[in-house]
Amino acid sequence: MIRIILISVFTAFTVSSCYYDNYQELYPQQGSCDTTNVTFSNDVWPVINGTCTGCHSGSAPSGNVSLSNYSEIAAAAGNGSLMGTIRHEAGYSPMPKGGGKLTDCEIKKLEIWIANGTPDN
Ligand code: HEC
Structure with a gap:
């Protein structure tokens, strides 16, 4: 029983941190101003x-x-x-x-x- 709880806590933590990483990668300019390569x-x-x-x-x-x-x-x-x-x-x-x-x-x-x-x- 303890093992199942530990695994689910670990899984939840891993999944949510992955989602956060991807979000940062996918939307780096969210709410900011993209000033790279101004032409x-x-x-x-x-x-x-x-x-x-x-x-x-x-x-x-x-x-x-x-x-x-x-x-x-x-x-x-x-x-x-x-x-x-x-x-x-x-x-x-x-x-x-x-x-x-x-x-x-x-x-x-x-x-x-x-x-x-x-x-x-
Ligand atoms: C609705 C018309 C209108 C728009 C839109 C407009 N202007 Fe003007 N602009 C004028 C008028 C009229 C003058 C003459 C000075 C005055 O009446 O304030 C002027 C003057 C200027 C001057 C010379 C005055 C000074 O103080 O050096 C500059 C530079 C200028 N405008 C830049 C711009 C820029 C840059 C934009 C866009 C971000 C812009 N204008 C949008 C009407 C406009």
Whole structure:
């Protein structure tokens, strides 16, 4: 009888710890921000194109700032206005105008892209 109890306790413990290990392996990014391999095309362009180009493109872009391609976005990153406006820093007009601030994860990815030297990748 004691042996059966010991075996079932051991089995329950082993099975639950296996499940936990697998969960960690299968969902490593659950609830966190995946900042491995940040690229312009996968991480930067979708955010800018989704939240900024509506106003910042075309023949008369808002604030005379166009953000419709790589070189324009890299230029805004280089002069500080991209992160200044996105982080709502003093001295910059908070962007996206009239919309919610970008998520911490989106901002972090932009920061990493800039820290990497704004590669066109
Ligand atoms: C609804 C329209 C709209 C959207 C969306 C928008 N902007 Fe703007 N943006 C403006 C206007 C209008 C100005 C001119 C300054 C002002 O009115 O605040 C401006 C100005 C700017 C400037 C120059 C102002 C400064 O302080 O340097 C930058 C840089 C900028 N926007 C970046 C962005 C970025 C990055 C996004 C996306 C995260 C974005 N904007 C989204 C309308 C918009």
